[in-house]
Amino acid sequence: MNRSFRIELRRSNALPLVAAVLAVMVLSDFLLGERNSWDGNWMKLAAGGRSSLLVMVVFAVGAGAMQAGLDYRRGVVELFASTPRPRRSRVLPVALALAIASVLAYLLTFAIASAWVAPYATYANPLAIAGVVGVGAVTMVTAVWLGLLAGHLLPSRLTPPIASVLALLLMAVASEGLGSLGNGAALSLLLPDLSPSVEGAATVPGRVSALQAVWLLAVGVSALAAFVSARRRFRVLAVLPAVLALVLVAPQLPHGQGYIAAYTIDPRAAELVCAAGTPRVCVTRVDAARLTQVTAPARAALTALARLPHSPTAVIEQPRIEASTVKPPPSDRGDTVWMDLTPYGVDRRGRMDPEDIKDLTVQLLANVGVSADRCLRTGGMSSADFAASEISTAWLLGHPPTPDSRLPAGSQEQTRTGWTALTSVPAAEQRKRVATMRKALLTCRGDVYTILTKGKAR
């Protein structure tokens, strides 16, 4: 068996598969483009690997389909058909070799990419990370075996490219489509896609990964069984593992919006790490590498807010899965400015961009230090709301608002006229108006632009 396995390995395209996946992943978006979005966070890296399956699966399916069609292209089907050796003992070694190669390709990509994360990662939950990576590896095996089946059932030169494109479409389109089906939110987790664009403390529980792995492996086993069996009767029976897994696993997957449903907050990752001294500045354990860098700009924001009565006394990073999915804790009475570090990446040495550090103070002062999520206004802020935020920030910092091209055109005009209106009243009145605006935002009542420019809510 060993000798035949070696010969079969030479007959297979296992090694080219590993090389192709590695080459593409190294050159592609994954390593060159995405490496700055991992933020020294193992879970983000693991999830990034899952989202890049979109590309890797194309290669795995193509390699499988090419391998299965090889006997036809080489014209040895006729010759092999006259030999006694059963199909399974000939094709199983190939299927196994390709499975090992695809897992190797996936794990090697992860290993290479981890050089960007390992040096300054401050937290790891090995079990959850192993689960997320494991599901990715299982997906590669399933993809390769599905490719083998496709190439075997349709022995044509066109099968590998067509099967690859179909795999790409399935991964790209179906995960969205499945998620949008009425009660089908759980169905989107039947595909392995995960996005790394979640906040630091988000994690995929081991149970979710286990369910996904069982389901995806069952699909792979079905494909393999159908590929290996020489008789049509067994080929039909081969769908059983996949059907069984679908019936058992699908109802148990968490419900929610698409792949986000897979995530929960990891309580250990979300534990706060605080800077020495006062006022209090804290970040979650996963983002601890950024604490020393954010402390100064965070305290600058608190100093600016201190011009107001009942000003907040702490800046704390709020553990969330995704912006706009979670409200601030009900216990919040306005004594804390909630910080969102998601937009601020770090380089491979764990350093934030100096521009980002400067920008952080301004960001914390937006809406007078009240989170836009507090009243779930993120999507519903009007141009006047944006203008009010610009004006109040400028007032707190003590200089006129700088034109911001990112704002809608109407907001810029409103900012200019609003600033003139606010600064034309006495300083005590100005302070009162900004304080009233903050109160309105905390209670989710009142028109903030009117408050700033006319001194009262309509």
Place this chain on the structure above:
Amino acid sequence: MARIVSSDETTPTRYAWSVQAEGLMVKAGRHLAVNGLDLRMGVGVQGLLGPNGAGKTTLMRALATIVPPSGGDLILLGQRMRAGGDARTVRRSLGYLPQSFGYYPRFTVREFVEYMAWMKEMPAREIPGAVQRAIERIGLADRAEAKLKTLSGGMLRRVGIAQAVVNDPQILLLDEPTVGLDPEQRVGFRELLREMGTDACVLVSTHLVEDVAAACTDVVLINEGQLVWQGSPQDLAGAGGGGDAGDSPAERGYSALLRDHRGRAANDPQASGDTWGTGRRPAR
């Protein structure tokens, strides 16, 4: 020391013919390419002759257990072949060189023959010796480690023959084996055929009547899926007259037998095949 004797060696042969077909029908696609063929073949070298489209390749594929019979009886080495039946035992004793012979270009000669020996389920410890013997027999010992993609067409054909004979088959089926061989190689190949024919049933399908006359102990002539004639090369040569087409006695005999059969079939469609049966008498 005592030697373990396999059951194959002690089981007496329980069949009179290596290949026995009665009213055999085999489809090539939807077309019935072998249509009511009666044939018996034993040990020896038999040449399979017939015009293009006579059903030679389809018959070879049926004997190689690739296509099951769609009618009639086919008994190989005493075992009846059926659709969905298990041909595994028979296949272990088969050697087959298909008309279009595929291969893996990156394999060496030795690797390819070795792989085929494994496919034929030879005992692992016998494989290296058998592979070396087969490669020597076809005269490629000095190229054993060469990659197949570096070989000429004639050499590839010889590799095809080597894989066919590696398991010392009891039924050896060679479809157009001499294509691409130069005259010297053809002479060597005929020697190999005679050697194989001493204890196996060898069937060589060919267009070259001369090959048959030189190397075969028996000639099988088929047309339109039916047996036209079966006899010795000498009888084949004797069947033709001066007026028949051909450059040699064997070729003239071939033309005469075929012309005679066509005339007979045109006059009496019912007389096809069965009358000529498996008797070894010439058609006239």
